[in-house]
Amino acid sequence: MTDASLPTPHHLPCTIGDLPVARIAEIAAFAGQRVQIRGWLHNRRSKGKLHFLQLRDGSGIIQAVLFKGDFDEATFARADHLQQESSIVVAGTVRADERAPSGFELQADGLLVVAEAHADYPISPKEHGVAFLMDHRHLWLRSRRQAAILRVRARIVKSIRDFFDSHDYVLVDTPIFTPNACEGTSTLFETDYHDQKAYLSQSGQLYSEATAMALGRVYTFGPTFRAEKSKTRRHLTEFWMVEPEAAFLDLDGVIDLAEDLVCTIAQDVLRDRGPELDLIDSIRSEAEEHRQLKLRREALAAIRKPFIRLDYADAVDQLHELGSDIPFGDDLGGDDETILTQQYDRPIFVRRYPAQVKAFYMKRDPADPVRSLSVDMLAPEGYGEVIGGGQREDDHDTLRAAIEHHKLPMAAFDWYLDLRKYGTVPHGGFGLGLERTVAWVCGLPHVRETIAFPRLMDRLRP
Ligand code: 4AD
Ligand code: MG
Numbered sequence: 213m214t215d216a217s218l219p220t221p222h223h224l225p226c227t228i229g230d231l232p233v234a235r236i237a238e239i240a241a242f243a244g245q246r247v248q249i250r251g252w253l254h255n256r257r258s259k260g261k262l263h264f265l266q267l268r269d270g271s272g273i274i275q276a277v278l279f280k281g282d283f284d285e286a287t288f289a290r291a292d293h294l295q296q297e298s299s300i301v302v303a304g305t306v307r308a309d310e311r312a313p314s315g316f317e318l319q320a321d322g323l324l325v326v327a328e329a330h331a332d333y334p335i336s337p338k339e340h341g342v343a344f345l346m347d348h349r350h351l352w353l354r355s356r357r358q359a360a361i362l363r364v365r366a367r368i369v370k371s372i373r374d375f376f377d378s379h380d381y382v383l384v385d386t387p388i389f390t391p392n393a394c395e396g397t398s399t400l401f402e403t404d405y406h407d408q409k410a411y412l413s414q415s416g417q418l419y420s421e422a423t424a425m426a427l428g429r430v431y432t433f434g435p436t437f438r439a440e441k442s443k444t445r446r447h448l449t450e451f452w453m454v455e456p457e458a459a460f461l462d463l464d465g466v467i468d469l470a471e472d473l474v475c476t477i478a479q480d481v482l483r484d485r486g487p488e489l490d491l492i493d494s495i496r497s498e499a500e501e502h503r504q505l506k507l508r509r510e511a512l513a514a515i516r517k518p519f520i521r522l523d524y525a526d527a528v529d530q531l532h533e534l535g536s537d538i539p540f541g542d543d544l545g546g547d548d549e550t551i552l553t554q555q556y557d558r559p560i561f562v563r564r565y566p567a568q569v570k571a572f573y574m575k576r577d578p579a580d581p582v583r584s585l586s587v588d589m590l591a592p593e594g595y596g597e598v599i600g601g602g603q604r605e606d607d608h609d610t611l612r613a614a615i616e617h618h619k620l621p622m623a624a625f626d627w628y629l630d631l632r633k634y635g636t637v638p639h640g641g642f643g644l645g646l647e648r649t650v651a652w653v654c655g656l657p658h659v660r661e662t663i664a665f666p667r668l669m670d671r672l673r674p
Contacts, residue, residue, distance in 0.1 A: 224299075224326050224327060225324055225326060226250060226299075226301060226324070226326050227248065227250075227301065227324075228248045228301050228303040228322045228324050229248075229303075229322075231246055231247055231248040231303055232245070232247050232248070233247065233248055233249070233250060234247035234248070234249055234306070235249075235269060235271045235272075236249060236251075236267075236268075236269045236271045236272030236273065236274045236314060237271035237272050238271070239272070239274060239306055239314060239316045240315065240316065242306045243306050243307075243308055243316065244305070244306065244307075245305065245306055246303065246304065246305050246321075247303070247304070247305075247306060247318075248301050248302065248303045248322070249267055249269055249274065249276075249301070249302050249318060250269060250299075250300075250301045250326075251267050251268050251269030251270065251299070251300070252267070252268050252269075252297050252298065252299055252300070252354070253265060253266070253267065253268075253294050253295070253296055253297060253298045253299075253300055253329075254266040254267065254268040254273055254296070254297075255296065255337070256291075256294065256296075258292055261279060261280035261281070262277060262278065262279055262280070263277075263278040263288070263291045263292060264276070264277055264278075265278065265291065265294075265300075265302065265320075267300070267302055267318070268354070270359075272314055273313070273314070273356065274312070274314050274316060274317065274318055275312060275317050275318070276302045276304060276317075276318040276320040277317060277318070277319055277320060278291055278320045278323065279319075279320075282320070282321045283321075283323070287323050290323070290325065291323055294325065294328070295328060295329040295330065295331050295333060296329065296333045296336075297329040297333045297351075297354070298325060298326075298327065298328050298329040299325075299326035299327045299329075300323060300324065300325055300326060301322075301323070301324040301326060302318060302320050302322065302323055302324075303320065303321055303322030303323075303324075304318040304319050304320035304321050304322065305318070305319045305321070306318060307319050333351070334348050334351060335348060335351055335352060335354075335355065339497065342660075346660065346666075346671060347673075347674075348674075349664075349665060349666075349674055350665075350674045353664060356491060356495070357491060357492055357495045358661065360488035360489075360491045360492050361488075361492065361650065361654055361656070361661055361662060362664060363485060363488050364481060364485050364488050364489070364492075364650060364653060364654055365646070365650045365662060365663070367480060367481055367484055367485050368477055368480075368481060368646065368649060368650060368653065369433075369646070370480075371476055371477045371480040371481070372433065372454050372473065372477065372644070372646075373433065374480075375472075375473050375476050375477075376431045376454075376456060376473075379429070379469075380428075380429055381429040381430060381431045381456055381458070382423075382427045382428075382429065382430050382431075383430070383431055383432070383433065384419075384420065384423040384427070384430045384431070384432055385416075385432060385434060386413065386416030386419035386420060386423075386432045386434070387413065387416075387419065388412060388413050388434070388435070388437075389403070389405055389410045389411075389412070389413075390410065390411050390412075390413045391408070391409075391410060391411070391624050392411070392418075392620070392621065392624035392625060393411065393414065393620065394413070394414045394415040394417055394418050394571070394573075395414040395415055395438070395571055396571060396618075397620070399414065399438040399439045399440050399441075400412070400414065400438075400439060401437050401438075401439045401449075412436075412437035413436055413437060414436055414437060414438055415436055415453065415455065415643055416432035416434065416436070416453075416455050417455055417457065417573070417641065417643065418573070418628050419432070420432050420455055420456075420457035420641060421457055421604060421628070421631055421639065421641075422627070422628075422631055423457070424457040424458055424459050424639055424641070425459060425631055425635065425637070425639075428458065428459050429456070429457075429458040429459070430456070430457055430458070431454060431455060431456040431457070432454070432455050432457075433452070433453070433454040433455070434452065434453070435450055435451070435452055436450075436451060436452070436453045437449060437450050438451075440669060441669060442669070443668070443669055443670070444546060445651075445657060445658040445659060446546065446596060446597075446648060446651075446659060447659070447668075447669075448647055448659055448660075448663070448666055448667055448668060449667045449668060449669060450666075450667035451645055451646065451647050451659075451663070452645075452646035452647065452663070453643045453644065453645055453646065454643070454644050454646065455641060455642065455643040455644075456469060456473075456641050456642065457639065457640070457641030458639060458640070458641060459637050459639045460637055460638060460639065461603075461638070461639055461640045461641065462585075462603055462638055462640060463563065463585040463586075463587060463602060463603045463640060465640065466587060466601050466602060466603065466640040466641060466642055467521065467561050467563070467587055469642070470561070470587075470589055470599050470601070470642050470644070471517055471518070471519050471559075471561075472517075473644065474515060474519075474559060474589070474598075474599075474644075475515060475516065475517055477649065477653070478512040478513075478515035478653070479512075481512060481653055482509060482512045482513060486509060489507075489508040489509055489512075489654070490508075490509070492508065492654050492655065492656075493507050493508055493655070499657060500655070500656075500657050503593075503594070503657060505593055505655040506593065506655070508653065508654060508655050511592070511593065511655065512653065514557045514558055514592075515558060515559070516558065519558050519559045519560065519561055519589070520556050520558060520559070520560040520561065521560075521561045521563065522560060522561070522562055522563070523562075523563050523564050524562055524563065524564050524565045524566065524583070525540075525564075527544070527552060527560075527562045528540050530552065530555070531544075531548050531551060531552060534551050534552075534555070535551075536548050536551060541566050541568070541569075542569065543565065543569040544562065544588075546596055549590050549594075549596035549597060550594040550596060552590060553590045553591060553592050553593065553594055553595065553596065554592075554593070554594055556592060557592055558592060559589050559590060559591050559592060559598075560589070560590045560592075561587050561588070561589050561590075562587065562588050562589075562590060563586070563587045564577055564580075564583040564584065564585065564586065564587075565583070565584055565586045565588070566582060566583060566584070567581070567582060567583060567584040568582075570584045570586045570602075572605075572611075572614040572615055572617070572618040572620060573604050573605055573611070573614070574586050574602055574603075574604070574605065575602070575603040575604055575605045575606065575638075575640075576605070576610070584602065585602050585603035585640075586600075586601070586602035586603075587599075587600075587601055587602050587642070588600050588601075589642075591648070591649075591652040592652075593652070593655075595648065595651065595652040596648075597645075597648070598644060598645055598648045598649055598652060599642050599643065599644045599645075600642065600643055601640065601641055601642020601643060602640055602642070603638065603639070603640040604639055604640055604641075605632075606632060606636045606637065606638055606639065607632065607636070608629060608632035608633055608636065611628075611629060611632055612629060615629075646662075646663075647659040647662040647663055648662075650662035650663075
């Protein structure tokens with residue numbers, strides 16, 4: 213039965229004859245050949261008997277040149293009125309052209325309009341305000357800079373996974389619905405779980421500790437949630453974190469692992485995403501110019517071992533010399549991290565924070581129980597904390613006392629305490645925030661551009 217009130221279904225036309233379909237990223241392989249390219253109209257201009265269409269296919273942008281003599285009158289006239297973002301297929305011959313950014317141009321001889329875009333595409337080449345762009349994030353992603361950032365992000369994810377896979381760390385996915393807090397109770401998203409209270413996971417760490425006792429070396433990589441009441445350039449409410457955890461890994465081992473991972477990410481991105489980094493550098497807003505960031509290739513090339521290693525106490529001394537009034541014993545604030553990281557061109561590990569500013573699971577330093585065997589990695593150029601981790605409390609009674617001291621519900625942690633009852637070992641790990649890493653690698657002023665659809669305190673849409 214058909215419903216007469218529904219429009220008649222139809223297929224969109226999307227091929228021109230049986231010409232090979234070429235992707236712009238691989239266009240060099242088609243030099244001299246006739247092909248068709250399918251995508252969207254990014255921009256266009258005309259000059260006399262020529263139309264120049266900037267065609268975007270997701271993998272790149274190429275200019276198609278349409279000469280009046282090669283087209284029937286109606287098609288040529290239509291090309292002069294196509295709206296930005298119309299979906300089109302262009303057929304033509306691939307010609308090498310040194311002036312073109314891709315090194316090639318398409319000498320067009322066929323044009324198929326798949327779907328004409330409405331005339332009011334909201335994102336024009338002029339500079340828009342951030343709120344407007346965020347409201348139109350679903351379309352903003354089509355701009356070259358945003359697409360380049362997503363490509364860098366995807367490369368970083370691959371780099372992280374390859375790194376751990378090749379170091380014999382087993383990927384184990386941890387739950388998102390959890391009955392207890394990991395990182396303190398103040399930033400929990402609560403949800404109803406069949407008449408029980410559940411919380412969205414702030415970190416997979418506690419579960420990773422359990423799987424590390426089963427598999428030796430593990431990592432978890434997924435979304436984590438924090439009901440942060442912070443409107444800063446570093447905070448999302450939903451962000452991705454990779455968390456390695458290993459049995460018999462002490463604080464120094466955790467730091468070495470983090471250092472190797474970060475060097476690998478920098479090298480991989482530099483090797484495989486140079487053009488994207490250049491593009492991101494080339495389109496900077498005034499606010500970004502103001503930060504006087506390094507060119508990203510230069511910044512990444514500087515990420516070499518050994519990173520700076522400072523104990524918390526030395527970091528605070530340095531901060532005092534630099535004019536900060538941070539009280540000894542307090543956690544470093546965002547501003548302190550910024551000042552400190554501006555002193556060095558490579559990341560800094562700050563070790564042995566006071567136990568009182570860190571989570572309940574941190575192992576206390578046996579040499580000085582006021583301190584914890586914790587570490588944060590602060591990225592250069594004012595990017596601040598990208599990694600947090602350390603060695604975990606491995607003694608049953610000490611851990612039990614810490615849970616009590618933090619006023620956490622003991623019943624929710626019985627399984628976690630079991631890990632200290634049945635063959636406890638020294639162990640440790642860390643969490644690296646993906647969005648903060650992408651922001652730093654790309655030189656972005658704010659984490660909101662590092663994920664396709666950011667979730668911020670005041671943003672749940674689109
Ligand atoms: O320092 P955090 O809170 O550490 C943990 O969650 C540990 N359980 C990790 C572990 O040892 N397995 O968070 C780790 C990292 C931070 O350094 C930061 O990069 C990122 O997660 N992060 C955030 N990123 C974006 N928005 C937020 N609101 C973030 N909170 C933390
Ligand atoms: Mg932290």
